[in-house]
């Protein structure tokens with residue numbers, strides 16, 4: 529298992545210095561890191577820490593985060609996507625993450641679904657030849673993202689299949705999926721190759737694996753047994769210090 533620490537949450541209480549969290553991730557034996565909002569980060573400091581630690585950057589969130597369910601956002605998103613892909617290439621990330629945006633009042637689900645398909649088709653043109661893929665991320669609408677459009681992994685996969693371009697994939701966050709009552713094997717059956725990146729956290733609390741009741745290990749085993757071979761992104765809020773949260777995580781999911 530190759531673990532990627534989301535340093536928005538992991539090592540945050542240990543180090544207000546953002547780039548230094550990369551060194552702490554290396555010291556904790558992790559393989560990669562990931563973060564959000566690259567436009568707000570000190571990129572030269574991040575670049576230096578990545579070079580020094582030799583950790584990978586598993587993913588970046590594509591900026592700007594604006595609702596792709598709204599066709600009026602598409603031009604701005606595609607301009608930002610080009611810059612995000614350049615940044616991903618500069619820092620060595622192979623995956624950009626996109627969120628669908630909110631379920632917009634006054635628009636049918638079918639219209640918004642089509643808006644996503646159209647936008648991601650243009651996104652594939654932007655990404656063609658860059659070596660970077662875009663992962664659309666379904667999120668739970670029960671706890672963390674009330675009003676978000678894409679709460680179903682199957683609908684995310686359907687959108688990916690309608691776009692039908694190698695540059696467009698999904699991010700499968702096991703936490704969001706299980707919170708929505710999905711069964712990993714059921715929703716990803718025959719479509720595991722559409723998964724660009726995986727996230728984990730436990731429930732309740734969105735804390736480290738092993739702190740709650742989700743069967744994360746079962747989902748992860750299914751993913752790896754069925755051909756997923758990418759990073760496991762640790763996108764959780766540590767209940768206490770990051771080091772002890774990692775000990776619980778490794779006990780629960782297996783160390784690497």
Ligand SMILES: O=C(O)C(=O)CO
Pocket residue numbers: 625665667672701727763
């Ligand atoms: O915004 C969230 O909840 C995410 O999972 C982002 O990856």
